[in-house]
Amino acid sequence: MGAVRKQSIYSFIFIFIGFIIGALNTLLLYAKYLSTEQYGLTGVFRDFYVLFAVLATFGSVTALYKFFPLYHARLGRDKNDLPFLITIVGILGCICLIAGCLIFKDLIVLKFGKKSPLFVKHFYLIIPLTVSMVLMNQFEGFAFMLKRTTVSNLVKELGFRIVQTIAILLYIFNYISIDTFFLLFAFMYIPSLIIMLILVTYNKGIKLNFRISNLTKKIYRKVISFSLFHFSGGVIAVLPFALNGILIAGISERGLYDVGIYTIATFMVSMLEVPLRGMRGIGIATYSEAFLHNDLHKVGRMQQNASLNLLIVGFFIFGLIYPNIENIVYFSKGKDFHPIVNIFLIAGSAKLIELSMGMNDSLLSLSKYWRTDFFVSSGIVLLSIPINIWFIKWDPLLGAAVGQAIVLILFCFLRSLVIWKYFHIQPYTYKTFIVMGMGIVTTAITYYIPASGNVFADIFIKGLVFSSLYLFLIYRFKISSDINGLYAIAKQRLSRS
Numbered sequence: 159m160g161a162v163r164k165q166s167i168y169s170f171i172f173i174f175i176g177f178i179i180g181a182l183n184t185l186l187l188y189a190k191y192l193s194t195e196q197y198g199l200t201g202v203f204r205d206f207y208v209l210f211a212v213l214a215t216f217g218s219v220t221a222l223y224k225f226f227p228l229y230h231a232r233l234g235r236d237k238n239d240l241p242f243l244i245t246i247v248g249i250l251g252c253i254c255l256i257a258g259c260l261i262f263k264d265l266i267v268l269k270f271g272k273k274s275p276l277f278v279k280h281f282y283l284i285i286p287l288t289v290s291m292v293l294m295n296q297f298e299g300f301a302f303m304l305k306r307t308t309v310s311n312l313v314k315e316l317g318f319r320i321v322q323t324i325a326i327l328l329y330i331f332n333y334i335s336i337d338t339f340f341l342l343f344a345f346m347y348i349p350s351l352i353i354m355l356i357l358v359t360y361n362k363g364i365k366l367n368f369r370i371s372n373l374t375k376k377i378y379r380k381v382i383s384f385s386l387f388h389f390s391g392g393v394i395a396v397l398p399f400a401l402n403g404i405l406i407a408g409i410s411e412r413g414l415y416d417v418g419i420y421t422i423a424t425f426m427v428s429m430l431e432v433p434l435r436g437m438r439g440i441g442i443a444t445y446s447e448a449f450l451h452n453d454l455h456k457v458g459r460m461q462q463n464a465s466l467n468l469l470i471v472g473f474f475i476f477g478l479i480y481p482n483i484e485n486i487v488y489f490s491k492g493k494d495f496h497p498i499v500n501i502f503l504i505a506g507s508a509k510l511i512e513l514s515m516g517m518n519d520s521l522l523s524l525s526k527y528w529r530t531d532f533f534v535s536s537g538i539v540l541l542s543i544p545i546n547i548w549f550i551k552w553d554p555l556l557g558a559a560v561g562q563a564i565v566l567i568l569f570c571f572l573r574s575l576v577i578w579k580y581f582h583i584q585p586y587t588y589k590t591f592i593v594m595g596m597g598i599v600t601t602a603i604t605y606y607i608p609a610s611g612n613v614f615a616d617i618f619i620k621g622l623v624f625s626s627l628y629l630f631l632i633y634r635f636k637i638s639s640d641i642n643g644l645y646a647i648a649k650q651r652l653s654r655s
Contacts, residue, residue, distance in 0.1 A: 172308070173432050176315030183319060184425050185486060187326045196336065198407070198414030199276050200343060201421030205403040206284050211291035212396045214251030217389030218244045219299045221381055224524055226303040227450050232373050235365055239374055241300060242366040247385075248296050252289045259285055273413035280337075283344035290347035297354035300364045309357055311435070317350030387532045401546055402558045409547075410554035420555055423501035426479055426486075430509045433471035434517070445517070445524050457521065458583040465516035465585030466593065466638055472513040473597030476506055477624045481604040485613045485620075501559040508563035511570055514594070516585040518573040527580050534572050538565060589637050596637075600627045 188197045222244050229240045263281065270277050294314065301310035325342040328334045334342070358364045374381070402424075403417050410416040448456045479486070480502065487498050522531040542565040549557030578584050604624040610616055636642055 172312040173315045173435050176319055177429050177432055179316065179319040179323060180425065181429070183322050183326060184422060187323070187330070189422065191326065191330050194418035195276055195414040196418075198274075198416070198418030198421060199280065199340070201403050201417045201424075202274070202277050202407050202414065203280075203284060203287055203343070204421070205400040207287035207291050209396055209400040210255050210284065210288040211295060212389075214248065214255045214288060214292045215295060215389070216247050216251055217385040217387065218247040219295050220523060221385040222296075222299045222303065223446055223520075224384060225377075225381055227446050229371075229373060230303075231450075233371055235362060237367060237369075237371055238365070239367045239369060239371045241364045242368055243374070244296060244299070245366065248292045252292055255288055256285055270408055270413075273410065274407045274417075276414055277407060280340050283340060286344045287347075290345070290351060293351050294347055294354065297351065297358055300358040301354065304358060304363055306357060306363075310354065313350050313353045313357065315435075317353065318346040321346040321349060387529055401543070402550070402562060405547060405550050406554050406558060409550055412554075416554045419497055420501065420558055423498040423555075423559070424505065426483070426498070426502050427505045427509055429479065430472045430475050430506060430513065432475065433468045434513060445520055449524055449526075454581055454583070457581070461516045461518075461521060461583055461585050462587055463640065465514055466587065466589055467640055468513040468516065469510065469590060469593050469597075470632060470638055470641065472510050473593060473601075474625075474628060476510060477597060477601040477604060477628055478621055480506065480601060481607070481620045481624060482617050485616050497555045500556055504556075504559040504563050508566045510597075511567055514585065514590060515570045515574055518570065518577060518585070521583075522573055522577055525580070527576070530576055530580075531573065534576060535569070538568050538572065541565075541568070592635065593632070593637060596628060596631045600624055600631070603627065 188200070222240065226240060229238045233239075259282065266278060266281055298310055298314060301307060322343065325334075325339050325346070328342075329336060329339040403420060406417050406420055407413055444460065445457060448454075448460070483499050483502055484496075487496065519531075542561070545564060546558065546561035549561040551557070574584065601624065604620050604627075607616075607620055607623060610619065632638065633642060
């Protein structure tokens, strides 16, 4: 079994388990025991600290992905000063963000004080969340470059969700107040950070070398230029999606209430990212090495395999969620959350299109045409901000989903055009369209199964019908050699036992 396939599978399993824990937190515990406004606050926190963490790194993590193979090949472990430089940039970025939060507190109060007062009350908790996310992004980058992606995904995806579960249970059983719950929420990444630090430093891992190398002195202008472009590009990539929750909190008359509904819907959509996140770590390292050796044939082969496998797994998750989404919504909170159904359909469909295009973002950003990626992203964002604002003013929830879908699809298609122009690489084969057809038909069949009157029975029956139909078709028509190979390996091991 190849390294990319093996580590992607293990990463997928751990990430999926993390999302299952997240689903239990979101749909069972948060939705039932937190008010919609309180849950909306956690969503606004997430949007702010994800955006702020990108700002604080100044594009340095992407520079790590790009230049670490070169530094490692030229300098080895003992003289490689790139990890030290990346760490310093993150520290300086966090200091700047903390100062900005303190300076602009009055502006935050003015903007959100009327419609989202709960956010203003707990605004400073964004600081530990942002610092934690910056460190997590850096440690994850180090783990990716060391190809220790399996354990890093396990720690990152499960750690903070387990802390969330403990915190909400303590609140449910009246051991802590709601304010203490939010405080624990703000420090939820700390246990994971400690484990990640050990992971990336043990057994000849990352070493911080404080002496500036001759390689850095030679190429520092190129590294800085790359970092700054990707700093802007990173902000541009995150801004349209992070802005939605922030804009809803500031524009919607119901403030954090609508953010709570939107956050639950986007959490369900984010479950479709499980295969992409599972593949990204080892994929980035492999793409980076392939570009270093100018092996475009390998890049193209990886891109088509990634496209097909991501779409297969993404449609599998979509087909499990969408036919059952009204049951899930009813089970978690009731009919007040009915807008989640349409939000998921719109944003989820756009996410499937993104998955079908493989790892376009990583491919282009790690190539020599990374500046083009920046300009493409910049143009999209210039359009996305007014698009999102207009749609959210039209309808805070459905409009946010439509705006998000438009921006994501534009991103995907423009990047694909650029990749085709420069590399003559495209992600699609005839099998891609077969998977789309199978996914749509089996999802529709499952969706129209009559309700039995029991929520649990409906979820089980629909899940079983879809899984059986979809997986049988994927295996029977030999759509993916990777998936059929996994089935053969599993069958062989079971027969031995």
